[in-house]
Amino acid sequence: MAYERSEALKLDEEGRESGGIAADRGITADREAIEARLPHREPFLFLDEIVSITDRAVVARRVVRAEEPQFRGHYPGRPLMPGVLLCETVLQAGAYLMACKTNLDANMQGAPVVTRMNKVRFKRMVKPGDQLEISAEHVQSKLGAHYLQGRIHSDGKLVCDLEFAVMLVADVGDGA
Secondary structure (H helix, E strand, C coil): CECCCCCCCCCCCCCCCCCHHHHHCCCCECHHHHHHHCCCCCCCCCCCEEEEEECCEEEEEEECCCCCHHHHCCCCCCCCCCHHHHHHHHHHHHHHHHHHHCCCCCCCCCEEEEEEEEEEEECCCCCCCCEEEEEEEEEEEECCEEEEEEEEEECCEEEEEEEEEEEEECCCCCCC
C-alpha cells in the first residue's frame, strides 16, 4: 500500500515529500529532503534521491562520482567502490524508510545503527559513473529492532543484496 497524504511523511498530492525541482523531475525526495530525515552528511551520505516509497519499501538512486574520497585509495588508477560502502548505501535507504515510518527527522534523539547484516552477497563491481538503484524493504519489527532486506542494481543487474537489522540507540554523543 503506497503512502497517501500522511502527517508522518508530509507528502504533496502526488505523494512527493518535497516540491520544486524534485517534484518536476518525478522523484519523491531530493537530497534536501533526505537530509531532513537522516543525520548522515557528506562525505558519508550515499543517497541522491528517493524515487518511490510505500509503507514497506523504498527505492532510491545514486550516481557514483569519480571525485568521491574512497577512490583516492580504493584503488588508485582502478577505482572500485568498496563493498562495505555498498552495504552502507542500502542501510541508509533502510534508515530513510524507517525514519518515514516512525516520523523521525535528522534531529532525532539518538542515532540509527546497524545491529546485524546477514547473507551479504556481492555480484558485480561498481565504478565511477555507475547509476545505482537501491531498494530496502521492511520485513518486521521486534523489540525495538527493525529487520529489513535490501539490494542494489546497476543497469538492471544485481550488484549486491543483504539482510540487516537496525535500531535507534541513545545519542552517541560527540565522540570525545
